[in-house]
Amino acid sequence: MAPPPRLRARYRRIVWFFAGVMARFIIWELVLPRLGLRRWSDRSRRDRNRRTAVRFRALALSMGGLMIKVGQFLSARLDVLPAEITDELAGLQDEVPPAAFADIRECAERELGRPVADAFQSFDEAPLAAASLGQAHRAVLWDADAEEAGFSHAVVKVQRPHIDQIVAVDLAALRRVGGWLTRYKPVSSRADVPALVEEFAATTLEEIDYTAEARNAEHFRWVFENDDRVGVPRVAWEHSRLRVLTLEDVSAIRLGDYDSITAAGIDRAEVAEKLVATYLQQIFDDGVFHADPHPGNLFVTPVEGRPGEFRLTFIDFGMVGRVPDTLRSSLREALIAVGTQDSARLVDAFGSMGVLLPTADTKLLDLAVAQVFARFGGMAMSDLRSISPQEMRDIGLQFRELLVAMPFQLPENLLLLGRTLAVLSGMCAGLNPEFNLWTSITPYATNLVSDEAGGGGPWGAVATEGAKIARSLLALPARTDRLLTLAERGDLSLRTPMLDQRVRELDRSVQRIAMAIVFTALLVAGALLSPAEPTFAKVLMGVSVLPLIGALRRGPRRR
Numbered sequence: 001m002a003p004p005p006r007l008r009a010r011y012r013r014i015v016w017f018f019a020g021v022m023a024r025f026i027i028w029e030l031v032l033p034r035l036g037l038r039r040w041s042d043r044s045r046r047d048r049n050r051r052t053a054v055r056f057r058a059l060a061l062s063m064g065g066l067m068i069k070v071g072q073f074l075s076a077r078l079d080v081l082p083a084e085i086t087d088e089l090a091g092l093q094d095e096v097p098p099a100a101f102a103d104i105r106e107c108a109e110r111e112l113g114r115p116v117a118d119a120f121q122s123f124d125e126a127p128l129a130a131a132s133l134g135q136a137h138r139a140v141l142w143d144a145d146a147e148e149a150g151f152s153h154a155v156v157k158v159q160r161p162h163i164d165q166i167v168a169v170d171l172a173a174l175r176r177v178g179g180w181l182t183r184y185k186p187v188s189s190r191a192d193v194p195a196l197v198e199e200f201a202a203t204t205l206e207e208i209d210y211t212a213e214a215r216n217a218e219h220f221r222w223v224f225e226n227d228d229r230v231g232v233p234r235v236a237w238e239h240s241r242l243r244v245l246t247l248e249d250v251s252a253i254r255l256g257d258y259d260s261i262t263a264a265g266i267d268r269a270e271v272a273e274k275l276v277a278t279y280l281q282q283i284f285d286d287g288v289f290h291a292d293p294h295p296g297n298l299f300v301t302p303v304e305g306r307p308g309e310f311r312l313t314f315i316d317f318g319m320v321g322r323v324p325d326t327l328r329s330s331l332r333e334a335l336i337a338v339g340t341q342d343s344a345r346l347v348d349a350f351g352s353m354g355v356l357l358p359t360a361d362t363k364l365l366d367l368a369v370a371q372v373f374a375r376f377g378g379m380a381m382s383d384l385r386s387i388s389p390q391e392m393r394d395i396g397l398q399f400r401e402l403l404v405a406m407p408f409q410l411p412e413n414l415l416l417l418g419r420t421l422a423v424l425s426g427m428c429a430g431l432n433p434e435f436n437l438w439t440s441i442t443p444y445a446t447n448l449v450s451d452e453a454g455g456g457g458p459w460g461a462v463a464t465e466g467a468k469i470a471r472s473l474l475a476l477p478a479r480t481d482r483l484l485t486l487a488e489r490g491d492l493s494l495r496t497p498m499l500d501q502r503v504r505e506l507d508r509s510v511q512r513i514a515m516a517i518v519f520t521a522l523l524v525a526g527a528l529l530s531p532a533e534p535t536f537a538k539v540l541m542g543v544s545v546l547p548l549i550g551a552l553r554r555g556p557r558r559r
Contacts, residue, residue: 007169010063014173017059021052022180046084053088060092064160066170066204068096068132069292086426098130103161104137111241119239123156128251129296133167133208133318134159138249141236149236153249156239163208171201189357189409199415203291207318210245216317217247223286230278231301231313250313253302255427256295264302266310271300272431274312276440279424283417284335284448287328291416292319293423295430321416327353332448339445343370353411360407 028048032041060067071092104127105116116123120139127135139156146152160166178193187193206212214235224230231250239246253260255275261268275298282289290297299313323331330352337346347366350356356365428435 007165010166011169011173013059013063014067014170015176017055018173018177019180024048024052046082049082050084050088053085057089057092061097064096064132065163065166066132066174068092096130096132098127098135099160101125101127104135104158107161108156108158108244111244112239120154120156128155131296131316133163134243139246141239141246145236145238148238149246149248150234151236151248154236154239154246155233155249155251157210157245157247159208159210159243167204167208171197171204174200192411196415203319203321203416206320209242210240210318211242213316213318214240214245216320219288220290220314220317223282223288224278229274229311231299231311233313233315247315250299250301250315252299252313254295255298255300256430258431261300261431264300264310265308266300266302267308269432269435271310271312272428272435273440275424275431276428276437277444278312279420280335280441280444283323284328284332284444287323287325289321289323289417289420290314290317290319291321291420292316293420293427295427298427319416321420323417327414335441336445336448339442340449341373343367343373350408353414355408355411355414357407357409365407 028041028044032038056067056071060071071089108116108119112119121142122140124138126137128138129136134157136155136157139154140146141149141152141154143152175194175197178197181193182188214237217232217235221232221234224232233248233250236246236248253264255261255271258268261271279289279293297314297316299315301311301313303309303311330349333352334346334349336342337349343366346369347356347362350365351360351362356362425437428437
């Protein structure tokens, strides 16, 4: 059956918006720099980013659905995206317009099979919060129901009207946009975009199943039952259905309300540390993690009678990620490598995760990671922001061969995890600008190394690392012999990324000069022949445009 006209118009609006964004990106970031107008593109980038964010915010607020979730994700990327984008989209955490209460009540009564007045002692018509897929209302359970559930004050989540149809249309639009991206080789060679969209679709469809969310909440309560610094609301199963979910009311200070956290006497830096530790446990120990950690889904709850102490409370378990054992093992390797600043081990972990393309130059990547560790290891977020642009350009120039090749791809099983870690990084930077990721993960990485050594504690880790050193020393004579043999035969070669780059630049310059000469010759010949052979002269002048375009395309690239 064909979708109603309203839904067809929604589909067209989403597709046309992203088509416009992609067209403007191609013109400003790809075409104009090749025509020698890179400075113009650079000067106007900030205003263009802000205008794009304004347009997307208006689109998301007017349409709701998955567009709100996309905006919430982007608004939390304080560590990567420029301020003009994150500042403009930050309001999406609070500005989702609510649905009419009559529609919400109708959905709740249809799901529960009885009037709202019979199911609850009281039910607030004004929503507590409005989200992209549903909205929440405060309610009070009847005494008998409260005794069974273990709480009386509840928050009832009810889905928005026709949200299943809206999600279907939004996913269809994302599939169309993803199909366009498969035609852009730098994207299609690094990610199976259709598979990523389908992974996102599966997660979203699970998110609109409130019975699945209730089971997820129960799982997280079981995981953190022995940690009094992490809170998870209880579920009232008798008042929960596919489109209605009734949870314990655990409202407190929102994680993004920095002033209120500080006013409560709570150390925001300590909150950031606890947040990271909690996610490390979810990902590496349990293999199941809360995959929608924007500031509206996390509360900081002060502990009554204990000044400065708090409980980190999670809500909204509709989006949950799962880490298979094989991927968890690779992630553990990556975490140990970052904690110990072992570049070779990190590159090996990337390979086992499927992040590297088959053509990746692992030796050059190892060298680049080692230099990143040496230069930036131990730095806080504020230190990283203060690095001079010139230094970043120098590093980029040194490893330009690697950056141009971009030997990375995005496996679909890392989609949710990558999104979660990205948002987590932004939230920690917001809580504490001096947040130091290295300090946070090093103790956890050390424990993993100890476990890896067979539970032998620090001495087991020393024994493991000693065995690695011994193996390297045993292999040293053979490696030295191979090196000397290559040198004697004249086959010894050195990797020189800078020299390779200079040679390529020289080759482009020669080609550019040759085309410029051809352009000038044709143009001059046309001018000389113009009085005697005007038609032929016009042909020569017209053809001269072709080498001119070629010269511009091979023009000097910005370093």
